[in-house]
Amino acid sequence: MKQILKRLISAICFCALLFFLIGRVTYVLSDKSRGTLAEDYYQYGRNTFDVIFAGPSTTQYAIQPMQLWEEFGIVSYNLGTSAQTVAQEYYLVKEAIQLHHPKLVVLDGGTESSEKKVNSKEHLHFMSDGMPITSKVKWEMMTDLAGTDILEFILPIYTYHTRWKELTKNDFLPDSKEHVLGAVTGVVRGDGPALVENPIDTSYQISGWSKYYIEKLIRLCRSTGTELLMFTTPTLYEGKTITQEAYDNRKGAYYALAELLSSYDVPFLNYFTRGAELGMDKETDSGDGHHLNIWGARKFTSFIGNYISSRYHLEDHRQDPRYEPMNAALAASRALMTGRLLRSAYSFRTYFDLLEDARKEEEKYIVVMALCGDVSGAFSAADAGIIMQAGTEQSLCHYGSHSYIAVLDEGKVLYESDIRSPALEEEKKLQVGDILIEATSSVSGENTEIRVNGAVYAADRSCLRIVVINKETGAVDDHAYLTLGRTDHSIAHPQ
Amino acid sequence: MIVKYLTDRGITLSYHTLGFILFFALFLLIFFVMQANIIRRGVILVGNLVFYYWMGGRGALVVVIATSLIVYAGAALMGSVYLQFERSSSGLTNREKKAHLGKYRTRARVFLILTLVLLFGILVYIKAGRLLHFPQVESVSDLRMGKILVPLGISYYTFSCAGYLLDIYWRKTTAEWNYFNLLLGITFFPAIVEGPICNYRKLFRQLKELPGADYTRVCFGMQRMIWGFFKKLVIADRLAVYSGAVFADPGSYAGVEIVLGGVANALALYADFSGCMDIVIGASECMGITLEENFRQPFFAETAAEFWRRWHITLGGWFKDYVYMPMIMRPSAMKRASGIRKKRGAHASQVAQSTFPLLIVWLLTGLWHGTGPDYVVWGLYWGFLIVLGMIAEPFFTKLEAFFGIPVQTSGWRFVRRLRTFFLFVIGRMLTATGSLEGFALVIRRLFSSNRLWVLFDESLYTHGLDRKDFYVALLGLLILFVVDLLHEKNMKIRGTIAAQPLVLRWCVYLGAILFILVFGIYGITYDASNFAYAAF
Missing domain, CATH: 1.20.5 (Single alpha-helices involved in coiled-coils or other helix-helix interfaces)
Structure with missing residues (x-):
């Protein structure tokens, strides 16, 4: 025995x-793309969230629950996943109602445009892989949506094991998906041709599956006493993810959706064509025309926050000791966000916009810049203006060959080379608290170097080298090089 | 209903799938919870029927049950004839019994022939149907003229049943009187799809005397299954991607790629079939059933004849016992051989006695594998190789002696093994394209397109397997070679691992499972290939 x-x-x-x-x-093998369901959703206790957002990637980018907490004290979570359909929304909402009994569910009507239950198997993985295997709703959803491939949704390794060939460092690191309460942030400031406002095609019919699941959702919310609000996010220009034809189709689809929702008395904030009403600009607020970037998301989240806080009697939990961890999460998210945003910005203009924001709002960064090589004539007045956003005082476009070092702190200039009397090579050493900064710049390029506490950063490229130091932690949050291009410059981040 | 629900959701019970692992785990749990032998046998029977229904559908289940009834009836009729003989011959001397047996044997032969005609009739109908490209159906109700219902593993259980009937006829065994025991053996789920071709005498005996749960035995069985999954999923299915691409369109490939494709094809088939056998034998071992081994390191064989004593052993054994031996043991054949031995010596006698039976055996072996002309040629190819090897053996022995070749050195043995391996590769090329025209094209490309640079310009990695896949395949083959080498040296690997400290043991087991999970070729996205030998 x-x-x-x-x-x-x-x-x-x-x-x-x-x-x-x-x-x-x-x-390790699973897909770490941003379009997946956020990992931490199931770590929150029951009855945590008053508001649940769900929808496709437009929702993921547009709704920032941390901002809703900061500005309105609303406790919410963004369950957006890439190309999420109404059927997927239904199951996410069903589970969220069981887990959190939210007062309000806010859904992106953009999902309606899909005629299928699920856009693709991969998109279902994005959502279902994060759901625990013990979830009854997950089983119900798989039975309904997974079709003949149920095993690969029960054991995702069935699908992902083939990724062993493409694993990178990020796959082995925890929490590399960059979600904050489910939301992600886009930092690109894109631009594209303006969309033409053609007449709405009022003959559009909502697809059978979408109608079926929308009606199911409405019944589900009503039977559980949950308020339902639907919305669409603004689309600001024609880009890779939205063509003029798709834009016109969606307008028709949202018109039909509005008709359907109105027959059930479900409010619908259709801002698909109305970004301007929210103060959005196509040059600043969208990454690709269809998805809002961080600046557009701030405006849209603020609008949604105002709307729901004034209409749905949502409690302000900011003083509620139960939600104290949210304040800690807010501080942590702020601390992480700037570095994360900087590291993900590749556009010259966006990068310096972010540096400007960091300088204005957070005042905890030291920015060190050093020129490497002969860059005479490389910067136009506009380029120089963008660089000066970070707080430098001299325009790099006005002078010929010269070395250049700038150290900026809390919007002040700690040191800046005097380029009116150009030097071919120079060296600067500064001690800021515990941080020792040593910078050299040379026109020959041979000796240019930025050292922080003895460690060399952004060492192997020419042009303008930038190091962003977090004063609170003493760590380097980002180091980058400005790479010169014929028409536009870009930012590169070493691995 | 549950089976349909699960089948509709892509869950099958092919031996290399997660579905089978889950099915087997549940089966084993119920099997071990039950203590009484009779209930355990009942559990196996239910498992068999569920498995077969799941895999083959209702039609296949009907066919296999009908087959078992035919076999039962044939065996029972022969058994009753011999019982009558036993009763009537009690008190007779052996010589009198032998004389007395004749008329009973004649009666038994009638039942045997009738049963075999019915049994092989189904098999021949299916094989011929395939040759005539009749559409295949899964349901008995769809079975009409010009359509064939193909029950899973029919070649395996037909041969096993035929062997059982012949053994009864030859009085090597007695008939099984309990129909459910017979059904239990015929439908034994680990062996029904791809064999091994069972000796029912041994299987019935083991099924009647099922041992109790034994932790070590179950662990050993599972280890063997893991090894089988490794061979199938990591090596076979990976190499099959490359060889499949080459032989699907040989006209587009260089000679060196065709050689590589042929080698990959041969190695893939070995890893595939022997991997399946490891899963099957391991699963049976968990239950306390020892099935016959089907492989014994075939690529260590030095001659064609030895190769086939190591490859698909149970099929070779079946043909030897039930076709070859009866042919050479016929009195007329023995008499002729005896005459030749006196005139020309023992070797000439052996050649004369064996040649025709060997060619018949290999023609039938070819037809067993496939009904196309390529399989007929394939069978004869091996038949002639073995016959020629037998004829030329004295000549080669003299030649080796003349040149002073040290035949027992490892170097010379390696050369002979390599030669045998490439004979096998050529044999695979005969059938790999699916037609003799395809084989002719393969040979033409082999000698006409020598683009050796494909080995160096990365184009090798563009036919389904990239560089990383090749590395994994090579690593897998290296492990396979080392394990086979240790087996060849009679080392008990599982026993050696079991003797190690727990931490080391668990590292090996967990490492192996995770290795298969990560590097295996499987999953819904992958066009899951079934075991190559399940089609027979």
């Missing part, structure tokens, strides 16, 4: 260890 017990325990331990390892390996 003792022997049997020993072997039984041994077998159970073996299986437990095996499942644990499979879980870890699955995590």
Whole structure:
């Protein structure tokens, strides 16, 4: 008997260890794209969120729950996933109602345009992989949506194991998906041709599946006493993710959706064509025309926050001790966000916009810049103006070959080379608190270097080198190079 | 209903799938919870029927049950004839019994022939139907003229049943009187799809005397299954991607790529079929059933004849026991051989006695594998190789002695093994394209297109397997080679691992499972290939 017990325990331990390892390996192999359901959603206790947002990537980018917390004290979560359909929304909402009993569910009507239950198997993975296997709703959803491929949704390693060939460092790091309460942030400031406002095609019919699940959603919300609000996010210009034809089709689809929702008395904030009413500009607020960037998201989230806080009697929890961790999360998210945004910005203009924001709003960054090589004539007046946004005082476009070092702190200039009396090479050493900054700049390019506490950063490229130091932590949050292009300059980040 | 629900959701019970692992885990749990032998046998029977229904559908289940009834009836009729003989011959001397047996044997032969005609009739109908490109159906109700219902693993259980009937006829065994025991053996789920071709005498005996749960035995069985999954998923299905691409369109490939494709094809088939056998034998071992081994390191064989004593052993054994031996043991054949031995010596006698039976055996082996002309040629190719090897053996022995070749050195043995391996590769090329015209094209490309640079300009990695896949395949083959080498040296690998400290043991097991999970070729997105030998 003792022997049997020993072997039984041994077998159970073996299986437990095996499942644990499979879980870890699955995590490493899984798709880390931003379009997936955020990892931390299921870590929050029951009845945490008053408002739940769901929808496709437009929702993920446009709704920033942390901003809603900061500005309105609304506790919310963004369950957006890439190309989410109404059917997927239905199951997410169903589970959210069971878990959190939210007062309000806010759904992106953009999902309506899909005629399928699920756009693709990969998009269903984006949503279902994050759901725990113990979730009854997950099983119900898989039975309904997974079709003949149910096994790969129960064990995602079935699908993801082929990714072993493309693993990168990020796959092994925890929480590399950059979600904050489910939302992601876009930092590109794109631009494209303006969309033409053609007449709405009023003959558009909502697809059978979408209508079916919208009606199910309405019934579900009504039966559980949950308020339902639907919205669409502004589309600001024609880009890769939205063509003029798609724009016209969506207008028709949203017209039909509005008709349907009005027959059920469900409010619908259709701002698809009305970005300007929210003060949005196509040059500043959208990354690709269809998805709002961080600046557009701030405006849209602020609008949604005002709307729902004034109409749905949502409690302001900012003083509620139960939600104290949200304040800590806010501080942590702020701390992470600037560095994260900087590291993900590749546009010259966006990068310096972010540096400007960091300088104005957070005042905890030291920015060090050093020129490398002969860049005479490389910067136009406009370029120089963009660089000066970071707080420098001299325009780099006015002078010929010269070295240049600038150290900026809290919007002040700690040091800046005097380029009116150009030097071919120079060196600067500064101690700011515990941080030792050593910078050299040379026209020959051979000796240009930025050292922070002895470590060299952004060392292997020419042109303008930039190091962003977090004063609070003493860590370098980003180091980058400005790479000169014929028409536009770009920012590169070393690995 | 549950089976349909699960099948509709892509869950099949092919041996290399997660579906089978889950099915087997559940089966094993129920099997071990049950203590009484009779209930355990009942659990196996239910498992068999569910498995077969799941895999083959209702029609296939009907066919296999009908087959078992035919076999049962044939065996019972022969058994009753011999019982009558036993009763009537009690008290007779052996010589009198032998004389007395004749008329009973004649009666038994009638039942045997009738049963075999019915049994092989189904098989021949299916094989001929395939040759005539009849549409295949899964349901008995759809079975009309010009359509064939193909029950899973029919070649395997037909041969096993035929062997069982012949053994009864030859009085090597007695008939199984309990129909459910017979059905239990015929439908034994680990062996029904791809064999091994079972000796029912041994299987029935083991099924009647099922041992109790044994932790070590179950662990060993599962280890063997893991090894089978490794061979199938990591090596076979990976190499099959490359060889499949080459032989699907040989006209587009250089000679060196065709050689590589042929080698990959041969290795893939070995890893595939032997991997399946490891899963099957391992699963049976968990239950306490020992099935016959089907492979014994075939690529260590030095001659064609030895190769086939190591490859698909149960099929070779079946043909030897039930076709070859009866042919050479016929009195007329023995008499002729004896005459030749006196005139020309033992070797000439052996050649004369064996040649025709060997060619017949290999023609039938070819037809067993496939009904196309390529398989007929393939069978004869091996038949002639083995016959020629037998004829030329004295000549080669003299030649080796003349040149002073040290035949027992590892170098010379390696050369002979390599030669045998490439004979096998050529044999695979005969059938790999699906037609003799395809094989002719393969040979033409082999000698006409020598673009050796494809080995160096990365184009090798553009036919389904990239560089990383090749590395994994090579690593897998290296592991396979080392394991086969250790087996060849009679090392008990599982026993050696089991003797290691727990931490090391678990590292090996967990590492192996995770390696398969990560590097295996499987999943819904992958066009899951079934085991190559399940089609027979």
